[in-house]
Amino acid sequence: MPTPPTGPVVVLTGATSGLGCLAALDLAARGAHLILPARDPDRAQATVDAVRARNPSARTEVVEVDLTRLHQVRAAGRRIAQQHEHVDVLVNNAGVHAFTPRTTVDGLPQMVAVNYLAPWVLTQALLPALRRSAAARVVTVASEASRRHGTLSLPDDLTDLSPFTARGSSPRYGKTKLLDIMFTLELAERLRGTSVVANCLDPGFNVTGLGRDLRLARPLELLLTRLRIGDPRRGAGLIVHLATHPSYGNVSGRYVTVRGPREITPAAPADDPAARRRLWNVTEELLHERVP
Numbered sequence: 001m002p003t004p005p006t007g008p009v010v011v012l013t014g015a016t017s018g019l020g021c022l023a024a025l026d027l028a029a030r031g032a033h034l035i036l037p038a039r040d041p042d043r044a045q046a047t048v049d050a051v052r053a054r055n056p057s058a059r060t061e062v063v064e065v066d067l068t069r070l071h072q073v074r075a076a077g078r079r080i081a082q083q084h085e086h087v088d089v090l091v092n093n094a095g096v097h098a099f100t101p102r103t104t105v106d107g108l109p110q111m112v113a114v115n116y117l118a119p120w121v122l123t124q125a126l127l128p129a130l131r132r133s134a135a136a137r138v139v140t141v142a143s144e145a146s147r148r149h150g151t152l153s154l155p156d157d158l159t160d161l162s163p164f165t166a167r168g169s170s171p172r173y174g175k176t177k178l179l180d181i182m183f184t185l186e187l188a189e190r191l192r193g194t195s196v197v198a199n200c201l202d203p204g205f206n207v208t209g210l211g212r213d214l215r216l217a218r219p220l221e222l223l224l225t226r227l228r229i230g231d232p233r234r235g236a237g238l239i240v241h242l243a244t245h246p247s248y249g250n251v252s253g254r255y256v257t258v259r260g261p262r263e264i265t266p267a268a269p270a271d272d273p274a275a276r277r278r279l280w281n282v283t284e285e286l287l288h289e290r291v292p
Contacts, residue, residue: 007031007059009087009133010243011080011126013067013119014094016043019141019203022236023091023243024051030244032089033059037076037122039066067094067118068104070291077125086132089243092119092140092180097173099166106290111169112158115176120183120283121291130196135249138187138198139242141235144257145170146178147267152275155282179279181255181266186276188253197252199242203235204258234258 010032014020028034028051038044044062051058065076080087095115102110108117123138130136150171157175164172184200191198238258242248255266269275 007033008089008244009033009035009084010089010091011035011037011087011122012091012093013037013122014141015047016040019232019236019239020091020093021047021050022232023093023239025054026236026240027243028055028058028060030240033061035061035063035080035084035087037063037065037067037073037080037094039064067114068110070104070106070108070113070117070121070287073118073121074125074291077122081126081129084129087126087129087136088133089137089139090123090126090130091239091243092122092138093239094118095141095176097169099169101161101163103161107161108159108290109161109172111172111176112160112179115173116179116183117158117283117287119180121287123187127196131194134195136196137243137248138184138196139239140180140184140198140200141203141239142180142184142200142255143174143177144202144204145174146181146270147174149174149178149267152178152269154279155286158282158286178267178270181270182276182279183283185253185255185266185270186273186280189273189276190280191252197248197250199248199252199254199256201238201242201255202257202259202264203232203238 015024015036036044041064048060063076065072098111104113184198188198254263257264
């Protein structure tokens, strides 16, 4: 039987560190019932402990799921949708910047799978529960790195397993964030007239979790933090703003940057409705083939 809601039900990925953890703390303080999909249950429990240390009455759940395994993502989303009367907010925050090529069990590039396809699959699986909310929101964390994506080639970029260097990883990462923006804007169009809105955001430069695979990442993070550069609280605050503020309750299809904050026009071809529709269609075809 579905669990009776006692507050806004928020599904938040990537809550075990960085922006996601900060957003979880803020959302719980606002009375949210948090559902945290996570690969590592121990790290997720650490977030839960931090939430309850501030708010002992906070309602939290951990759903174990590996975002590189799209079958698991779909199953987890469906399970959440079945167990809850409704979902009020989905925050697609989890992401990875890999500096070497990695392939998932589905034969897909890891950054594409985690940063783009997993949010796509999770959102689709949760749509029935989101539609059952009187006013639901899908918030996806993108990035201005999307402006340095090179050239988008569909459908090839969704399955490109060619090698790359650490330097060459940047346009690959930027491309996944471009895909997130395109997905969000097309989702907003397809949900027009429903109770669900969809928006995405650029959280700005944040030192938290900076380049985990780089040898000097941790010392650089400590230095930038000491210099007060890249404060992750700004990015987390924008996530919470889009997830909760009344001004975005009926606004959909926007890309918002933390610089301001303000709404901005995304990089091409995310500004092209035809390109966004094509991405949606080729993504459906790919998932039908790889994750039937």
